[in-house]
Amino acid sequence: MAAPPNVLVLSGHDPSGGAGFQADLEAIGALGAHPAGVLTALTRQDTHDAYDVWPIPDERFAAMLDTLTADMPFAAIKVGLLGSPGQARCITDFRQTRPGTALVVDPVLRAGGGGQLAADPVARALIDVLLPIATLSTPNAGEARLLCPDAADLDDCGRQLSRGQPGWVLITGGDEPGDTVTNSLFHDGAPVRRFHWPRQPHRFHGSGCTLAAAAAARLAAGDDVPAAVAAAQQYVADALAAGFMPGGGQMIPGRLPRRAP
Structure with missing residues (x-):
C-alpha cells in the first residue's frame, strides 16, 4: 500500500482536545x-x-524538529500557536531549505473565549518571517485586525497581508456577527474570492485549527490553493454539523466518524 503524504504539524497542546495539536491530527x-x-x-x-x-524551549523545539524531519519527508506544514519568536525563525529556516513544501500558517493570537494566546513579539515574528513565506495563511477577522491595526476594514487587511507576497490569505468570518459566515480569499493582484456559509447555532472551539489543518492535508494531496481552501471549508462545515459538547463551554467540531459506545 502506498504511504499517504506526510503533514508536519507545529502547534500547541490543548488539554480539552478541541483545538491545537489534537484538532490538527484529527x-x-x-x-x-x-x-x-x-x-x-x-x-x-x-x-x-x-x-x-x-x-517549549527553543532548543528543545529545534532538536525535535531536526530529528523528525531527518527521518520523514513532508508534503505540507501546518503552523498554529507559536510559543516564541525563536520558533518562528526555526520554522522559517526549515521551510527555506524546502521551498516546494506547502506552508499553512494559522496565526493563533487569541483564544475563541477571548484569552490572550501570544505576546506582541510573537505577532511581530509572524508578520516579519512566517507570513511572507506562507503558501496560505488563515487568520480569522479578529486576528487579521490585530495583524493590520491601521487597516480600514477586513478587505484592507487582506490586501495588506497579501500585497507583494507569493501566498494566499483566507480571512474567515466566523467571529463576525450575522446569520451568514463569509470567508474571503486574497491573492496579490487577483480578485477577492468570497465563500458564504450558513452560521451554525452554537459557538465552537477549534474550528480555525480544523480549517487550516484540512487545507494543509489537501495541499499535501496535490490540490492547488483555491481547491484546497474550498475542500477544507466543506470539511469544516460537515464537522461543525457533527459537533458535540464535551464539557461545559463551547462545542467542538466532529472531525472524525464516531460510533456509539
Missing part, C-alpha cells in the same frame, strides 16, 4: 494524510477559554 488524518509533528507549547485551557501558555 483533521489531517480524516482527510487521508499522515500527521506528525512537534508541540510548540503546553497550555492551560478548557472548552471555555485559554488561561496560560508555557512555550
